[in-house]
Amino acid sequence: MNQENIRNFCIIAHIDHGKSTLADRLLQETGTVSDREMREQLLDNMELEREKGVTIKASAVRMNYTADNGETYEMNLIDTPGHVDFSYEVSRALQSCEGAILVVDATQGVEAQTLANLYLAIESDLEIIPVINKIDLPAAMPDDVAEEVESVTGIPAEDAILISAKTGENIKAVLESIVKHVPPPVQDPNAPFRALIFDSHYDTYKGVIAYVRVFEGSMRHRQWVRMMTNGIEVEPIEIGTFNPMMQKQTALTVGEVGYIATGLKDVRECRVGDTITLKDRPAADLLPGYEMVKPMVFAGFYPTEGEDYNTLKEALERLQLNDAALVYEPETSTALNFGFRCGFLGLFHMEIIQERLEREYDLDLVATAPSVRYKIMMAHTGVERIIESPAELPDPGTIESISEPWMHVQIFTPDEYYGVVMDLVIKRRGVFTGQEYPASGRVVLKFDLPLSEIIIDFYDKLKSGTRGYASMDYDFEGYRAAKLVKLDVLVAKQPVDALAMIVHEDDAYHRGQRLVTALRKLIPRQMFEVPIQAAVGNRVISRANVKALRKDVTAKCYGGDISRKKKLLAKQKKGKKRMKMIGNVEVPQEAFMAVLQLGDD
Amino acid sequence: MKNQLSLYLHIPFCRHRCSYCDFNTYVSLQGLQRMYAEALAVEIEQAAAVDAYGGKRPLSTIFFGGGTPSIMTIEELELIFTAVSQNFTLAPEAEVSMEVNPGTVDIAYLTALRDLGVNRLSFGVQTAVASELALLEREHSFADVQTVIAQSRAVGFDNISIDLIYGLPNQTLDSWEKSLQAARDLELEHISLYCLTIEPGTPMQRWADDGQFPLPDPDLAADQYLLATKFLADAGFEQYEISNWARNGRVCHHNLTYWRNQPYVGVGAGAHGYAADTRYHIVQQPRVYIRRMKADRPRPPFPLTLAVAGHHSVTRAEAMTDTIVTQLRLLHEGLDLPAFEARFGQSFADAYPQQLPQLLEWGLLQMDGKWLRLTENGRFLSNQVFYRLM
Numbered sequence: 001m002n003q004e005n006i007r008n009f010c011i012i013a014h015i016d017h018g019k020s021t022l023a024d025r026l027l028q029e030t031g032t033v034s035d036r037e038m039r040e041q042l043l044d045n046m047e048l049e050r051e052k053g054v055t056i057k058a059s060a061v062r063m064n065y066t067a068d069n070g071e072t073y074e075m076n077l078i079d080t081p082g083h084v085d086f087s088y089e090v091s092r093a094l095q096s097c098e099g100a101i102l103v104v105d106a107t108q109g110v111e112a113q114t115l116a117n118l119y120l121a122i123e124s125d126l127e128i129i130p131v132i133n134k135i136d137l138p139a140a141m142p143d144d145v146a147e148e149v150e151s152v153t154g155i156p157a158e159d160a161i162l163i164s165a166k167t168g169e170n171i172k173a174v175l176e177s178i179v180k181h182v183p184p185p186v187q188d189p190n191a192p193f194r195a196l197i198f199d200s201h202y203d204t205y206k207g208v209i210a211y212v213r214v215f216e217g218s219m220r221h222r223q224w225v226r227m228m229t230n231g232i233e234v235e236p237i238e239i240g241t242f243n244p245m246m247q248k249q250t251a252l253t254v255g256e257v258g259y260i261a262t263g264l265k266d267v268r269e270c271r272v273g274d275t276i277t278l279k280d281r282p283a284a285d286l287l288p289g290y291e292m293v294k295p296m297v298f299a300g301f302y303p304t305e306g307e308d309y310n311t312l313k314e315a316l317e318r319l320q321l322n323d324a325a326l327v328y329e330p331e332t333s334t335a336l337n338f339g340f341r342c343g344f345l346g347l348f349h350m351e352i353i354q355e356r357l358e359r360e361y362d363l364d365l366v367a368t369a370p371s372v373r374y375k376i377m378m379a380h381t382g383v384e385r386i387i388e389s390p391a392e393l394p395d396p397g398t399i400e401s402i403s404e405p406w407m408h409v410q411i412f413t414p415d416e417y418y419g420v421v422m423d424l425v426i427k428r429r430g431v432f433t434g435q436e437y438p439a440s441g442r443v444v445l446k447f448d449l450p451l452s453e454i455i456i457d458f459y460d461k462l463k464s465g466t467r468g469y470a471s472m473d474y475d476f477e478g479y480r481a482a483k484l485v486k487l488d489v490l491v492a493k494q495p496v497d498a499l500a501m502i503v504h505e506d507d508a509y510h511r512g513q514r515l516v517t518a519l520r521k522l523i524p525r526q527m528f529e530v531p532i533q534a535a536v537g538n539r540v541i542s543r544a545n546v547k548a549l550r551k552d553v554t555a556k557c558y559g560g561d562i563s564r565k566k567k568l569l570a571k572q573k574k575g576k577k578r579m580k581m582i583g584n585v586e587v588p589q590e591a592f593m594a595v596l597q598l599g600d601d
Numbered sequence: 602m603k604n605q606l607s608l609y610l611h612i613p614f615c616r617h618r619c620s621y622c623d624f625n626t627y628v629s630l631q632g633l634q635r636m637y638a639e640a641l642a643v644e645i646e647q648a649a650a651v652d653a654y655g656g657k658r659p660l661s662t663i664f665f666g667g668g669t670p671s672i673m674t675i676e677e678l679e680l681i682f683t684a685v686s687q688n689f690t691l692a693p694e695a696e697v698s699m700e701v702n703p704g705t706v707d708i709a710y711l712t713a714l715r716d717l718g719v720n721r722l723s724f725g726v727q728t729a730v731a732s733e734l735a736l737l738e739r740e741h742s743f744a745d746v747q748t749v750i751a752q753s754r755a756v757g758f759d760n761i762s763i764d765l766i767y768g769l770p771n772q773t774l775d776s777w778e779k780s781l782q783a784a785r786d787l788e789l790e791h792i793s794l795y796c797l798t799i800e801p802g803t804p805m806q807r808w809a810d811d812g813q814f815p816l817p818d819p820d821l822a823a824d825q826y827l828l829a830t831k832f833l834a835d836a837g838f839e840q841y842e843i844s845n846w847a848r849n850g851r852v853c854h855h856n857l858t859y860w861r862n863q864p865y866v867g868v869g870a871g872a873h874g875y876a877a878d879t880r881y882h883i884v885q886q887p888r889v890y891i892r893r894m895k896a897d898r899p900r901p902p903f904p905l906t907l908a909v910a911g912h913h914s915v916t917r918a919e920a921m922t923d924t925i926v927t928q929l930r931l932l933h934e935g936l937d938l939p940a941f942e943a944r945f946g947q948s949f950a951d952a953y954p955q956q957l958p959q960l961l962e963w964g965l966l967q968m969d970g971k972w973l974r975l976t977e978n979g980r981f982l983s984n985q986v987f988y989r990l991m
Contacts, residue, residue, distance in 0.1 A: 527963045527985060550823035552984040555795035555844050558624060559609050559666050560859040561873040562926060563880065569926070569988040576988065 003189065005071060006255045007182045008213065009129075010078045010093055012118055013103035014111035014471065018133040021165035022103060022174070023061075023077060029171045030063040030075065032244060059199065060211055060257050061244040067179045075178065076257035078198065078213075084113060084473050085346030088293045091120050092198040092273050095289060096213030096257065099127040099182030101174065102153065106132045106140035106162075109148050110438060112412035112471035118152065127182050130155055131174060136164040148439035185215075185255030192283040193217035193225075195252070195260070195276045202321040206237045206261035208270045209246075215287055217278075218253035224279035225260060228286050232269050233279045237261040267324040293325050295343025296405065296476070297350055297370050297455050298388040300331055300498060301357070302339030304364035304578055304589060309338050315361040316340060319353060326353060331389070335498045335582050336366060336592065341389055347455045366580075368498050369595040370455045375479055377401045390500040393486045396537060402502075403479040405451040408433075411462065413470035415443045420465040428453035429504060448477055452502070457596060487512055489519070490533040490540075491582045498592050505536075513542040518594040523587055525549035530585050605661045606876065607858040608689065610641065610681065611869030612667040613887050616705070620738040620808075621766075623800040625871030625885050626668040633887050637870075638677035640894035640908075642684035644868045644883075649688030650903035660689045662855035665699040665719075671706050675713040682717050696721055696760075696854045703749045704741035711749075712756045721853075722753055723793075726763040729783035730776050733769055736814075738804070743783060750787055760851055762791035767829065768822035769797050770814035777825045778832065785836045790851035793844055794829055796822050826981050843930050843980050861934075862927040866904050876904035878920075881912030921945055921952065926987045929966075935974030949973060956989045 013019035027033040063075040080093045094100065100121040104110055121128060130149045132142045146157035161177060163170040195212035203209050219225065219239065226233045240248045241258040252258045264270050273290040277283040303312050316328050326349075331341040344350040350370060357363045376385040376393070377400040387393055393402075409430070411421055415437070422445070425432070430449040437443055454474065462470050487508055489499035499519075503511050512534030519532050523546050530546040554565050579586040614634060615626045651657050663685065673681075685691070698721040699714065714722075728734055729743040746763070753761055765784060767777050784792055797817060799806050809816055830840060838846035842860060845853065858865050867874030870890040872883045881904065884890050893908040905912055915923065924944075928936040942948045950957055960966040965979035965986050979986055 527965070527982070547820075549982060549985065551796070551819040551826075552982050553796060553843065553980070554984060555798070556793075557859065559611060559664075559867060559873055560865055560875065561882070562859070562923060563873065563882070566922065566926065566991075569984060569991055572984065573988040573991050 003186075003253075003255045004184045006074045006076070006184050007099065007178050008076045008078065008097045008185060008255070008257055009099040009101060009178055009182050010080050010097045010121075010126075011101045011103055012080065012114060012121060013133075014105070014108070014114045017103050017105040017108065017111075017114070018165045019079075019103055022101070022131070022133065022163070022171075023079065025165050025168055025171045026075075026077065026175065027061065027063065027244065028168075029175060030065045032061065032063040059242075060259075061242045062257065065175055065179070068176060069179075073179055074256070075175070076213075078257060080117070084116070085344070085349040087116070087120070087473075087475060088291060089199065089272055090117055091124070091289065092196065094121050094124045094126060095287075096196055096198045097124075097126055098185060099129060099178060101178070102128050102130045102149065103133050104130065104145055104149055106134045106142045106145050107137050109145050109442065110152055110412070112410055112444070112473040115152060115412065115438075115444070116410070116473035116475075122153075128153055128155060129174070129177050129181055130160040132160050132162050133165050135162045136167050136169065144439075148442070152438045187254050188216050189218065189254040191216040192281050193219045193276075193278045194283045194287055195219075196287045197270065197272050197274050197276060199272060200267055200270055200322075200324075202267060203261065207263035207265055208261075208267050210260045210262055210270050210276060212252070212258060212260055212276060214252050214254050214256050214258070216254060216283070217281075218251055219278055220251045221249070225262070225276050226279045226282055227270055228275040228277055228283070229271070229290060230269065230274075232264070234262050234264060237263045267321060271324050293345060295325060295327050295345060295373075296451060297344045297346055297372060299342060299344075299350060299370040300333060300336065300339050300366075300368035300389070301328075301342050301354070302333065302336040302366045302368075302498075304366060306337055308363055311361060312340065312357070312363055312365070315357050315363060316342070319356060323353075325349065333368075333391075333498045334494075335496045335580050335587070336368070337580075339366075343388065347459065366589045366592050368592055369501060371502070372405050372450075372452045372455065374484070374502060375403045377403075390486055390502045391497040393500075393502060396485070401481045402484045403481040404484065404502075406448050406477045406480050407451050407454060407474040408477045409447045409449045409454070409472065409474040411445045411447070411470055411472050413443060413445065413466050415441055417466040417470060418443060418445070421445055421462065421470060424458070424461055424465055425449060428458060429507075449474075450480075450482070451476075485536050487515070488535045489515060490531075490535060491519070491523070491587065492530050492585045493533075494583050495535075496582055496587075499595070501595060508536050509541050512536070515595060516542040516544045519591055520544040520546055522591040522594055523585070526585055528584075605858070605863060606658050606689075607662040607664070607855055607863070607865035608645075608660050608685070609664050609666060609855075609865055609867040609869075609872055609874070610645075610670075611867070611872040611883075612665060612670040612673055613637075613870045613885075614672050615667070615669045616672065617738070617740055620736065620804040621797060621800065623803050624668065627887060630887050631672065633891065634673060634677055636891050637887055638673065638680045640891045641681050641869055643894040644906050644908055645681070645684040646688050647900045647906040648866050648868050648874075648904055650900070651688055657688060657690045660685075660691050660695055662696040662858060663691075663698070664855040667700055669702050669705070670699050671701040671710070675710065675717070678714070678717055691718075698723055698762075698853065698855055700725065701749070702741065704745035706749060708752050708756060711753055711758070715756055715758065720758070721760040721762070722758050723762040723764065723791075724749065726784070727766045728769070728772075728776075729780040730772075733772060733776065733780075736770065737766070747787070750789075760790050761787075762793060762853065763787065763789060764793045764795060766795050766797050767825040768817045768819075770809070770817055772817070772821075772825070774821070774824060774828060778828060781829060781832045785832075790848055791853060792833065792838060792846045794826075794846070795844055796826070823981055830977075839933075841931065841933055843932070843975075843983060857931075860927050860931045862924050864904075868906070868908075870908075874904055875915075878915050879904060879912050880915055881905060881909050883908045884910040917945065922991050925990045929973070929975055929983065929986065932975060932980065935969075935972040938968075938971050938973055953990055960986055960989065 011019045059079045061077050065075050066072045078093045080090045132145050135142050142162050146160040150157040161173050194216045195214045197210045199211040221239050224235050238248050238261045240246050275287045303309050320326050325345045327343040328340040374387050379400040425447050430447040434446040483505040484502050485505050487501050487503050488495050516532050516534050529548045532544050533540045534542040557565050579588050613626050615628050618628050697719050699719045700723045726746050833846045838848050840846050841852050864876035870887045871885040874881050890908050938949050967976050
């Protein structure tokens with residue numbers, strides 16, 4: 001294909017604003033997929049994605065479109081993940097494009113993630129095509145939303161294309177606008193081959209399949225390639241393009257989007273953001289912007305039934321095949337026995353992994369409260385230690401200082417919830433840094449906030465406090481030192497490692513109190529009184545007792561029918577089996593997640 | 602005692618369903634009573650399985666439960682009693698119990714029951730406090746109870762029991778003591794005390810869900826139980842089972858059959874039975890029951906009948922559990938350790954190497970020579986003992 005007739009673009013949208021439906025319509029309009037073949041939301045491969053209405057992994061597709069000017073264009077749509085935890089993957093997808101369709105729901109307006117991704121797109125010098133979707137809905141306010149888009153993008157409101165992806169209205173106008181406004185890739189076809197990996201997936205037969213955008217040069221199949229960050233060299237099993245399914249090709253040329261099936265067995269050897277070049281004629285430099293994404297949020301995953309440990313291990317191995325950002329290592333807890341400490345990009349990433357483990361591998365899990373990675377400066381030695389679990393915190397006497405990750409957070413909300421959002425953020429040690437009014441009645445509030453405060457219950461609180469209207473985006477700011485202490489929980493005088501948490505000194509007292517109150521309700525009465533204590537160091541800051549059980553009796557077995565009684569006893573026994581033993585105390589699994597339900601009051 | 606067999610008969614009809622009741626009983630099927638009695642007579646014949654030489658099994662106890670057995674007319678009961686006497690032999694000293702609702706029977710009815718051979722009456726009294734009777738939706742007053750018991754004595758019944766319920770919503774220690782005092786003043790041979798269980802699907806549960814009353818406090822129920830234990834001991838009653846007290850040794854022999862895990866035949870809709878190492882239950886719906894009894898099909902082997910909805914042979918593990926959850930309820934006898942070892946080829950201590958020491962240490966069980974028993978403390982926590990030994 002003539003480079004002049006290639007258009008690489010992506011779609012930026014908030015969850016539920018209709019990105020996937022628009023993608024489907026584009027595929028239909030260009031005849032890439034026949035109506036018969038059309039599965040709803042073809043680009044979202046996984047069941048879970050469709051249910052959550054979120055695109056988790058980027059994907060790509062090539063369409064051929066004959067425009068009104070009579071010319072045929074190769075249109076490469078690169079799909080982007082729709083959640084804040086995957087912002088690095090989003091940035092790589094954006095870098096692979098020359099244009100972006102900004103989809104905004106005509107009933108909702110611009111949201112925080114849309115805005116965050118829009119700024120990324122503008123930074124990557126992409127041509128923006130504003131599209132207002134869902135104009136078929138009675139509540140649609142396309143003119144107001146177009147004005148809002150103008151105020152955030154500077155693109156005149158009248159240039160926004162009004163569509164309904166659901167009914168198919170005005171889809172052709174979107175394609176024409178891409179042809180007209182998105183520039184073709186202008187890169188050197190004769191330079192050494194350089195292709196950016198913007199996504200990957202693992203295939204049992206073909207190994208890791210790198211999704212690439214060719215920036216310079218070209219390659220033919222059977223040519224050996226090299227991963228530029230680690231020097232790994234392989235002969236690809238095949239190369240090709242997405243039409244929309246993978247289709248083998250003999251060459252990939254400059255400006256094109258396609259795939260290279262590397263045969264590699266580990267996604268970590270072929271990371272998103274890396275540059276692929278040719279072994280025989282390597283390029284000198286990486287394409288800009290490579291980062292090694294690091295997990296930010298950590299939690300212990302433990303099987304409810306000890307015998308499921310190996311199933312959990314195998315399931316994590318399999319998920320990791322496709323997910324370079326997921327890390328895990330074995331962890332032992334005195335309360336929960338054998339499990340894994342897992343690291344995630346964020347809370348959403350964690351939720352997805354947990355759901356996939358439970359759904360696809362039929363595992364019953366206890367997840368401990370999520371935690372972040374703390375940096376500990378040791379006194380005397382001056383050595384810096386990094387911990388990913390509160391249980392690993394060294395003796396406070398040996399610590400010079402503790403620092404924790406902070407995030408830049410922006411929250412988009414109708415301005416009537418200004419106070420609600422402020423309150424929430426201040427309670428979570430947030431620092432207000434600024435605000436903007438992109439449209440009338442709407443405000444963007446900017447804060448710095450410790451990540452540890454975001455990962456527990458923050459998003460739910462934000463959503464419920466604003467009746468679901470607020471949206472949030474965040475990115476990593478840096479580590480800041482704080483007066484942090486370890487809050488221990490003791491059940492029957494025994495410290496429970498899985499319940500320990502690191503909190504700010506000023507919050508220790510009331511968090512401890514609330515945790516103890518919650519646990520007192522969650523731990524059933526035992527044959528003896530069970531004291532529950534929260535302590536910082538040796539100082540007990542809160543205490544409550546679970547009274548000894550006094551009544552547990554079946555008064556009557558009617559007409560000699562003991563089967564019903566036995567059923568109840570069997571249920572009781574089964575319930576007990578699911579409990580975890582702390583010393584002599586039977587503690588239900590829910591207790592280990594009590595910290596997630598503490599609330600702010 | 603080796604050939605001892607008991608017979609339970611279920612009468613699944615009531616004039617009215619009480620607010621806490623989830624038993625197998627029906628309030629609008631009284632038109633079926635006659636046909637039901639006829640069906641029972643057929644089932645009794647099937648269940649008795651009299652051999653070709655006319656060998657009948659001896660019964661030591663009979664118990665009419667419900668529902669409301671006293672809703673049956675004397676003629677209907679005659680049909681049933683005739684079938685019993687034609688198909689079983691009944692020892693002269695056999696215990697024949699019937700549950701009776703106060704306020705539904707008169708002297709003539711009571712006299713007729715006596716003539717039929719009923720020799721023990723059990724009245725569903727529940728409480729002597731009017732507001733509590735109203736909450737339970739009982740249709741009688743405590744005065745009705747006093748009347749019917751006086752009448753029963755007058756016609757010669759010398760073995761009378763009542764049921765009381767504690768752990769009721771809004772019931773206090775004081776109001777409970779009032780019921781106990783009223784019960785003591787009736788000068789009975791036997792009293793059963795049951796802690797209220799709010800069963801799913803009952804009006805009581807709906808009211809609780811709606812917040813119409815606070816859920817009964819389990820600690821208060823424990824205090825009520827303790828109070829009753831002391832009160833009835835002072836009144837000359839001996840507690841022989843978790844929920845049962847008797848004076849002068851007038852225990853309920855029929856219920857002892859259950860607690861000793863001995864065989865009994867159950868007939869009638871929804872009845873359960875255990876005999877010949879088989880546990881079984883009968884279809885619940887009276888109409889289905891009657892239809893099954895009209896079927897012209899060969900009878901299954903003893904103790905099954907054509908009305909059986911499900912049955913299974915008792916496995917060794919199940920028999921162990923059954924022995925424990927029944928025998929331990931008997932506070933004076935308890936579980937017979939040598940008999941346990943002889944039956945299951947394993948001593949109790951070997952079968953429960955961790956559990957037994959723990960339960961002894963917690964003071965829920967005690968060992969006394971060949972007997973293992975619940976302690977005073979273990980009585981009201983018996984499920985904690987049982988599930989650990991399952």
